[in-house]
Amino acid sequence: MSVLFGPEFQALLAAAVRRVRSLRGRKDSELPSRRQIGAPRGAFAGHRRYSSGDDVRHVDWNAYARTGELFAKVFEEDERRALTLLLDCTPSMLASDRYDGARRMAALVGALALARLDGLRVVCGKDAVYTLNGAEGVGTLLKILDDVEPAVVDADDLARVPIDRGWLGSTCWISDFAEPDAHSMGLRMLRGAGRNCTGVLPAVPADRSPDVGGWIELRDPETGEIELVRVDTELRAAIESELELLERRQDALFAAVGYPLLRLPIPAAGDFRLTSWFPGRWISRI
Amino acid sequence: MDFADLSRLWLLLALPLLYWLARPPRPQQRVVTPHMAQWRAAVARTQRRPVRFRRLRFWLLVLAVIALVAASAGPKLAGRPGPRRLVVLLDESTSMRAGTAWREARDALAEAVDAVPEYIDVRVVRCGASVDVVDASDLAVDADLLGGSGSVPPELAQEIAVDGEVAMLTITDGLGPYLRPDVGAIRFVGRPLANRAIVACDVVDGWPGAGIEVRARVRATRAGVPEEYVVELDGVEVSRGRAIDEITFVGERLREGGELAVRLVGEADGFPHDDAVRFTLPASPAPDVAILGDATERPALLAAAETLAHVGGGRVVGPDATKAGFAVTEGGRLESLPPRAILFGTRLGDGGESAASRVAPTLLDWDRASPLLAGIDLSELRIARALPVERMPAGRTLLRGESGPLAVAVERPEGAVTVCFGFRLADSNLALLPALPQVLARAYRAAWGSRARPSGASTNLLSPSESELVASEPRKDRPLPDFGSPDTPLAVPLVLLAMLALALRILA
Numbered sequence: 001m002s003v004l005f006g007p008e009f010q011a012l013l014a015a016a017v018r019r020v021r022s023l024r025g026r027k028d029s030e031l032p033s034r035r036q037i038g039a040p041r042g043a044f045a046g047h048r049r050y051s052s053g054d055d056v057r058h059v060d061w062n063a064y065a066r067t068g069e070l071f072a073k074v075f076e077e078d079e080r081r082a083l084t085l086l087l088d089c090t091p092s093m094l095a096s097d098r099y100d101g102a103r104r105m106a107a108l109v110g111a112l113a114l115a116r117l118d119g120l121r122v123v124c125g126k127d128a129v130y131t132l133n134g135a136e137g138v139g140t141l142l143k144i145l146d147d148v149e150p151a152v153v154d155a156d157d158l159a160r161v162p163i164d165r166g167w168l169g170s171t172c173w174i175s176d177f178a179e180p181d182a183h184s185m186g187l188r189m190l191r192g193a194g195r196n197c198t199g200v201l202p203a204v205p206a207d208r209s210p211d212v213g214g215w216i217e218l219r220d221p222e223t224g225e226i227e228l229v230r231v232d233t234e235l236r237a238a239i240e241s242e243l244e245l246l247e248r249r250q251d252a253l254f255a256a257v258g259y260p261l262l263r264l265p266i267p268a269a270g271d272f273r274l275t276s277w278f279p280g281r282w283i284s285r286i
Numbered sequence: 287m288d289f290a291d292l293s294r295l296w297l298l299l300a301l302p303l304l305y306w307l308a309r310p311p312r313p314q315q316r317v318v319t320p321h322m323a324q325w326r327a328a329v330a331r332t333q334r335r336p337v338r339f340r341r342l343r344f345w346l347l348v349l350a351v352i353a354l355v356a357a358s359a360g361p362k363l364a365g366r367p368g369p370r371r372l373v374v375l376l377d378e379s380t381s382m383r384a385g386t387a388w389r390e391a392r393d394a395l396a397e398a399v400d401a402v403p404e405y406i407d408v409r410v411v412r413c414g415a416s417v418d419v420v421d422a423s424d425l426a427v428d429a430d431l432l433g434g435s436g437s438v439p440p441e442l443a444q445e446i447a448v449d450g451e452v453a454m455l456t457i458t459d460g461l462g463p464y465l466r467p468d469v470g471a472i473r474f475v476g477r478p479l480a481n482r483a484i485v486a487c488d489v490v491d492g493w494p495g496a497g498i499e500v501r502a503r504v505r506a507t508r509a510g511v512p513e514e515y516v517v518e519l520d521g522v523e524v525s526r527g528r529a530i531d532e533i534t535f536v537g538e539r540l541r542e543g544g545e546l547a548v549r550l551v552g553e554a555d556g557f558p559h560d561d562a563v564r565f566t567l568p569a570s571p572a573p574d575v576a577i578l579g580d581a582t583e584r585p586a587l588l589a590a591a592e593t594l595a596h597v598g599g600g601r602v603v604g605p606d607a608t609k610a611g612f613a614v615t616e617g618g619r620l621e622s623l624p625p626r627a628i629l630f631g632t633r634l635g636d637g638g639e640s641a642a643s644r645v646a647p648t649l650l651d652w653d654r655a656s657p658l659l660a661g662i663d664l665s666e667l668r669i670a671r672a673l674p675v676e677r678m679p680a681g682r683t684l685l686r687g688e689s690g691p692l693a694v695a696v697e698r699p700e701g702a703v704t705v706c707f708g709f710r711l712a713d714s715n716l717a718l719l720p721a722l723p724q725v726l727a728r729a730y731r732a733a734w735g736s737r738a739r740p741s742g743a744s745t746n747l748l749s750p751s752e753s754e755l756v757a758s759e760p761r762k763d764r765p766l767p768d769f770g771s772p773d774t775p776l777a778v779p780l781v782l783l784a785m786l787a788l789a790l791r792i793l794a
Contacts (some may be wrong), residue, residue, distance in 0.1 A: 092320035139464050178320035206319065215337075217313035220322040227322065228337040229329055238328035239321075246324055 004027040004100055005107060005142045012272040013138070016108055017115045019274060047071040073201040083113035083286070084121045084162045088175030091150045091221035095176075096204040101266030103145045103173050104255075107201055108223065108277060109172055109286065110141045111193040121167060124148045129165075152222065159186025165187075171197040172286050177261075180246070180253040191257040198286045199254050199261040207247070209240050260285055287776065297355045304351060308344045309336050318552025326538065346791040353784035356775035361776040368770030369453035371407045374398060375467070377458035378414030384557035384755050385458045387476025394457050394473045398766070405772045417442065443467030453767055460761045463755050474761040479556025482507040483753030484533075484548060487563045489740045491539065493570060498740075502533040502548050502563060505753055507555060514551050520544030541599065542770060543569035546740065560753045565740040572599030573611015573734070579618030579632060580710070586717040587616060587630075590726045612733055614726070617710045624680055625698050626733035628726060631710030633677055644672040644708075648688040658695060658728045659684055660703060662721045672709040679706055695732070701739075703732040784787050 005013075050059060050070035058072040087106050093099040106122070110132070113120045120135040121143055130144050155175070162171055171190060177183055177199065190197045205211060210231065218227045229235060247263075254261035262285060267276035289295065319325065322580075329336055374395060382388045398419040399408055412418045444467070446454050454470030461478060506513050512528035517535045521544075525535050529727035533548060549562040575595040583586050588602075591614050595602050603610050612625035620634055652664050664685070680685035684705070685693035693707045706723075 095318045095320045142433055144620040154654070176320055177330035179323075206317075206321075210319075212315055212317055215311050217316045217321060218325055219316065219318050221318050221320065223322070224323060226338075227329075228313060228324060229325065229334075230311075230337065232333050235334075238331045239325060242328045242331075243321060246321065 002146045004103060004146055008272045009104060009107070012274065012277060013107060013111050013275050016278065017111055017135075019283075023282050041117060042074045044073060045245060047073060060155075064145045081118035082121060082167065083109070083117055083119075083169055084123065084167050084171040085110055085113070086123050086158050086161075086171060086173040086174070086175070087145075087148070088153070088155075088158070089124050089148055090153055092177055092178050094221045096206050096216055097266055097269070098176055098202050098204050099150065101202040101204075103148070105200060105264065105266075105277075106174050107142055107145050108146075108172075109283070111138045111158075112283060114138055114141065117169070119169075121156060121162070121169075123161045125151055125153045126161065148223075154199075155183045155186045156189070159183075159189050162195060163189055168195070170286060171195050173197055174200045174202065177250045177253070178246075179203055180249045184253055187253065187257045187259060191259070197257075200282075200286075201250070201260055201261060201263045203263045208243055210236065287361055288364055288710075288773070290362065290448040290511075291357075292359060294355060294359035297358070298352065301348060301351065304345070304348065307482040308339065308347065310339050336663070340794065342794045343791050344794060350784040350787040350791070353780040353787065357777040357780035357784070362773040362781065363776060365771035365773045366768075368768050369451055370405070370770050371409070371452045372398070372402055372766075372769075373452055373454050374408065374410045374442060375454065375458075375470075375647070376412050376455045378412050379459075379462070380559065381461050381557065381753075381755055382459055382476070383559055384459070384461075384479055384481065385476050390475035390639035391457045391459075394475055398455055398457075398470060398473070401766075403769060403771075406769055412440070413442075421688065443469055444468070453769065455766055459755075460757050462756075462757070462758070466759065470671055470764070471766040472764045474763055478757050479755040480482060480507050481505075481555045481557045481753055482513050482550055482552075483501045483557070484550065484563045485560070485753055487548060487565075489546065489565050491567070491740050493539070494594070496541070497537040498537055498546070498567070500533070500548060500565075502544065503512045503552070504529050504531060504533060506530060518545075518547040518549065520546075531752070539567055539570075539652075541570045541572070543567045547721055557753065558757050563708070567740050570599055571611060571734050573626070574600040574609070576603050576605065576610030576613045578605050578613055580622075580712065581614050581616035581630075584616055584711050584717055586722065587614060587711055587726075590723050593723070594726055594730050612730055616712065623696060623704055625704065627704050628729040629704070629706045630709065630716075631673060631713060633673065634679060643674060644687070644689050645670055646670055647672045647692060647697045649692060650686050650688055652685050652693075653683060656682065656684060656695065658703070658725070658732060661794045664719070664721055666719055667714060667716055669709045669714045671713045678708050681706070689741050690714075698733075703729070703730040705732070 023191040047060060047063060048071065050072045055072075060073050063069075063071045075109045085106055087102065089099075093102055108121065109122050114132060114137045117137055119131065120137065120140065120141065122132065124130075124144070128148065130140070132141055132242045154277060159173075173187075175183065187197065187199075210216075213231050213236075215228065215230050217224070218229060231239075251261060264279070267273070314569055326336070338683075376391065376395065382391060395410065402408060408421075411419050412420060435630075443454060443456065446452055446558070454467070456467050456470060456472040457475060458464060458466065458472070459476040460474045462678075463540075466472065483505045484502050485505050488501045490499040490501075492498060502558055503516070504597065510530065513528045515526070515530050515533050516523050517525035517533070517537075520538070520540060524537055527533070535548070539546075544567055545631050546565040546567055547562060548564075549752065573595075575591045575598075577588060577591055581591070594612075600611060611626060613624050615627065615629045615632040617631050618633070620629075620632055638684075639723065647669050649664070649667055649669065652659050652662075654660060667691065669687075672687070672692055678691050678694055679696050681694035681696035683691040683693070684695055692709065693705065696704045696706060698704055709716075711722075716722055
């Protein structure tokens with residue numbers, strides 16, 4: 001395993017599975033009994049077009065016989081017990097340690113979902129969609145997260161994946177939401193489709209105040225643009241004001257669609273304490 | 287493109303320094319941030335310009351600097367090759383007064399000046415009695431003021447034409463034997479005319495006698511055909527006749543003087559200015575002759591003086607006559623040198639007694655070229671005693687002795703001459719020689735200088751070549767060459783370009 005998911009993180013992950021008991025504040029006893037996603041239980045919710053990654057056991061062969069097209073049967077209860085993880089892999093996440101922190105948070109959330117719920121779907125891009133279930137899926141999850149490379153992905157395309165595929169469970173969107181306007185449409189689509197969504201923003205200190213001074217070369221990881229600025233007291237105050245304004249826009253964006261936005265500070269490197277990664281029981285809000 | 291001061295371009299070596307100064311500062315830290323938009327908004331809020339190396343601004347600055355440096359070096363675009371100056375050689379010889387030549391010359395000059403572009407520098411060289419350089423606008427010469435003689439010096443034309451920057455135009459009548467420039471443009475004015483002329487005239491005045499003789503050389507209109515002439519004395523015709531080559535008139539002058547004119551008469555010819563010659567004859571002085579010192583004791587001297595006074599219209603007066611027009615002295619002493627006199631052994635000034643007289647000085651030679659002694663034989667002159675050399679006044683030596691001058695001619699104002707002999711007649715045999723009357727008469731004439739001589743003939747006489755109004759060679763004009771255009775200075779456009787680049791740099 002890579003340095004990202006080294007033994008210390010593995011220990012953290014195991015501790016989280018053991019000790020963090022709930023997602024969205026519900027006890028296991030309150031949740032329906034676990035079952036495999038592939039097991040057709042619960043009320044038949046309808047059909048949707050078959051897409052790559054769907055279990056072939058869910059294919060409605062009768063419908064195929066009638067129409068000549070593949071449809072998958074959707075069972076409501078199964079979907080509600082699954083978690084969809086949208087991971088922003090755009091280059092803007094490369095700033096500071098946000099990308100690694102985001103992937104570790106995704107690993108923690110995904111592992112808990114695999115342990116507590118019936119399944120996990122990981123969406124890293126329009127075509128990078130993975131379906132996992134069972135505790136044994138944790139290893140696959142970590143490999144997926146370890147291997148995923150930064151790529152330019154449109155936020156709308158990312159949000160459209162669970163809608164198009166008819167996934168009914170909760171959605172956790174891990175991103176820096178650096179451009180709130182770019183995420184607005186995706187969140188509104190999720191809201192319109194009746195999905196529950198929680199925004200998780202791995203926060204770094206530079207989101208509030210740049211810890212730099214003097215002549216600084218700024219580089220935008222997505223566009224490659226470079227600016228040279230001299231950071232002094234006046235400019236520092238101005239950028240702090242602008243970053244605060246950005247936070248307010250992000251909060252306003254999620255408030256507008258009724259979803260929570262969780263700003264989770266990324267623990268310092270080498271800090272694998274459970275309390276550092278799960279402050280304030282935020283996991284219960286997913 | 288040429289530069290007036292190419293060394294200024296060394297300033298372009300400062301461009302690397304300019305590049306170094308234009309570079310942004312080296313960043314202390316490089317930060318990857320997803321909040322580029324926020325940074326830009328913050329920079330804008332603080333009203334700062336983003337610091338970056340803007341290529342366009344830098345190259346505009348470089349362009350401005352290059353333009354300014356180039357402007358300081360005096361750049362110019364070379365104009366069309368060709369002459370950029372025009373020198374007009376204007377023939378102001380007297381023959382230009384003939385006919386319409388001078389008017390045509392002035393018209394040709396005005397036409398040439400008008401035809402050349404404004405940037406061509408035009409100078410006029412007046413080739414008359416002297417060569418003068420004037421500006422074209424300053425040329426205002428009346429035909430009557432043209433020089434008495436002269437022509438376009440061919441060597442001057444050659445020197446001017448050597449330089450390709452200078453075009454040369456010769457305006458001449460092309461008449462007479464003068465050489466014409468064989469380089470540059472040439473414009474012939476006037477035309478050949480038939481002309482008769484008095485080309486030389488000599489007056490022999492017999493003063494103090496009354497006789498006068500005029501000899502004038504004539505150039506007839508047609509060879510061998512006599513020309514009619516008149517001689518007028520103070521407006522009164524005294525002679526008329528016909529002559530082919532020379533006019534000779536012998537007559538008596540008036541004691542009160544007057545104008546003597548020799549005119550060719552007949553139909554007007556092409557150049558009437560050379561048809562007559564005039565002299566002004568002064569009134570005869572008629573001075574009294576004073577006999578001073580021991581002169582009265584010399585009968586020969588006294589007789590010669592009386593004859594001289596009689597011929598000249600005066601009389602012999604005594605030694606007290608202070609207003610005598612001419613003095614003859616023998617020995618004695620005078621305070622100063624009289625203005626008109628002939629002195630024989632007379633001491634001048636004070637002292638001098640200590641110096642010993644020269645005993646039996648030997649006469650070596652006499653000035654045969656002097657008008658005073660020309661043609662006179664003094665080889666028999668013997669001198670027993672003469673004044674010492676230091677008592678002789680400074681002047682032209684007439685008699686040269688072994689020990690120094692024995693007679694000198696002292697120049698006085700108005701061309702007058704006073705003759706001083708260093709010995710008395712009593713101490714020599716000069717009174718016994720036939721030369722004495724001649725010497726006295728010539729000294730008497732020379733003592734009055736120009737006041738008794740005819741004047742004016744030289745100003746009217748023309749050279750024979752000037753009077754010959756025929757062309758010795760075919761007259762064919764040569765046109766002016768195409769002039770070059772001036773260089774176009776580029777300093778101002780370059781400065782404007784620099785200002786434009788700087789303005790664009792502000793906007794960029």
